Amino acid sequence: MAFNILLAADGSNPSFRAAEKVLELLRMNPEINVTVITVYPGGEAAADNDFSFVMNENIKDAIDEQLRKTTDKYREFFKAAGFDVDVQHRYGDPAERVCRFAENRNYDLVVVGTRGLKGFEGLVLGSVAHKIIHRCKMPVMLVR
Amino acid sequence: MINNVLVPTDGSEYSMRAAKYAAQLAELNPDIKVTVFTVDSVPRRFVERHLYWVAADKGKQGKNIEDMFAEERNRILEQTEAIFKEKGIEVKCDHSAGNPAEEICEYARTHDIQLIIMGTRGMSGLQEIFMGSVSHKVLHLSPCPVILVK
Numbered sequence: 001m002a003f004n005i006l007l008a009a010d011g012s013n014p015s016f017r018a019a020e021k022v023l024e025l026l027r028m029n030p031e032i033n034v035t036v037i038t039v040y041p042g043g044e045a046a047a048d049n050d051f052s053f054v055m056n057e058n059i060k061d062a063i064d065e066q067l068r069k070t071t072d073k074y075r076e077f078f079k080a081a082g083f084d085v086d087v088q089h090r091y092g093d094p095a096e097r098v099c100r101f102a103e104n105r106n107y108d109l110v111v112v113g114t115r116g117l118k119g120f121e122g123l124v125l126g127s128v129a130h131k132i133i134h135r136c137k138m139p140v141m142l143v144r
Numbered sequence: 145m146i147n148n149v150l151v152p153t154d155g156s157e158y159s160m161r162a163a164k165y166a167a168q169l170a171e172l173n174p175d176i177k178v179t180v181f182t183v184d185s186v187p188r189r190f191v192e193r194h195l196y197w198v199a200a201d202k203g204k205q206g207k208n209i210e211d212m213f214a215e216e217r218n219r220i221l222e223q224t225e226a227i228f229k230e231k232g233i234e235v236k237c238d239h240s241a242g243n244p245a246e247e248i249c250e251y252a253r254t255h256d257i258q259l260i261i262m263g264t265r266g267m268s269g270l271q272e273i274f275m276g277s278v279s280h281k282v283l284h285l286s287p288c289p290v291i292l293v294k
Contacts, residue, residue: 003172021289024146028173108168109291133283133292139165141259141291142283 004033006107008098011070014113018143034085036074039094095131111141150257155220158263162293163227166261184241245281261291
């Protein structure tokens with residue numbers, strides 16, 4: 001049975017803890033397909049609106065380079081454990097992009113890390129994690 | 145390794161959906177052990193003080209308050225367990241009493257649970273609130289990752 005996991009990754013420590021959980025699942029069933037998605041916040045908005053001149057080729061290349069560097073860390077993390085993962089790059093609102101990608105391709109699980117800072121009322125979820133939990137129609141795993 | 149998975153249930157349609165998802169996940173590896181868990185959230189003291197006449201009436205049928213709680217709890221657990229049985233998955237059933245979110249997290253802490261799978265809403269089913277208060281609180285107090293099923 002195919003089971004597809006989408007890992008929302010931004011290079012932060014919580015997202016590597018999320019990657020560790022995905023690896024645990026992968027070890028339990030090597031048939032699981034994993035996609036790592038990294039979103040550059042706001043890039044697409046700049047490209048789409050009247051300020052598109054700001055998104056000149058150099059900047060775009062720099063952003064793509066940055067995205068590649070980030071996702072390579074995850075690719076290597078899984079590679080070191082003997083697993084190949086698919087990698088995706090997007091521009092735009094991170095939560096929005098992750099949810100749309102997961103829903104369009106019917107992922108079975110979206111995994112996201114959260115900072116887990118302690119506030120007055122206990123844990124404060126990261127804003128991206130919070131938004132993903134609220135808007136994503138697919139099951140979401142939250143990793144602290 | 146994710147061996148022990150906790151599936152809290154209140155018998156709601158959201159819990160059933162979470163249970164179906166947990167069954168799907170359990171099929172990925174036979175080592176995954178599922179515990180179906182429910183919390184008696186109606187305080188006994190309230191029932192004893194304010195619903196004593198119901199209890200007295202049921203008493204005529206030979207049921208005490210404890211039996212009534214057990215009946216409701218077993219109904220919820222059996223209903224949830226049935227979803228796993230359909231797929232031939234054996235689960236453990238357990239229960240507790242008190243604040244649902246606190247009990248769920250305490251159970252997870254004391255029973256070496258590595259993953260909680262639950263619905264976003266439960267019995268209250270308030271459509272206008274996207275996430276129920278129980279799942280919200282579990283997300284904040286949980287000692288392990290939580291999967292929320294919509």
